[in-house]
Amino acid sequence: MSRILFWLALVFLVIFAVRAKIREAQKRHQQQFRQPPPAAPAQPSGYRPRSAANDAEVMLQCAHCGVFYPASETVRANGRDYCSAAHAALPSA
Numbered sequence: 134m135s136r137i138l139f140w141l142a143l144v145f146l147v148i149f150a151v152r153a154k155i156r157e158a159q160k161r162h163q164q165q166f167r168q169p170p171p172a173a174p175a176q177p178s179g180y181r182p183r184s185a186a187n188d189a190e191v192m193l194q195c196a197h198c199g200v201f202y203p204a205s206e207t208v209r210a211n212g213r214d215y216c217s218a219a220h221a222a223l224p225s226a
């Protein structure tokens with residue numbers, strides 16, 4: 134009989150320990166998400182956060198193949214814009 138009591142007590146102790154661990158982990162998890170985000174560092178006046186709209190680049194259309202490409206990659210030849218040097222070298226139709 135005392136053996137059964139010993140094993141019962143052991144089982145309850147293990148269950149209690151596991152539940153305490155789980156509760157502790159949940160508390161830690163909740164604290165992580167409750168903490169407010171760190172304050173943003175002071176920005177110089179006139180600073181605007183970059184957005185996708187600010188980063189948008191002008192697109193040009195190739196005079197040869199009609200593909201749109203960023204204006205910074207343009208190859209100018211004969212007063213026309215091309216997507217690549219290869220298309221600029223081709224005789225225009």
Ligand SMILES: [Zn+2]
Nearest residue numbers: 195198216220
């Ligand atoms: Zn092209």
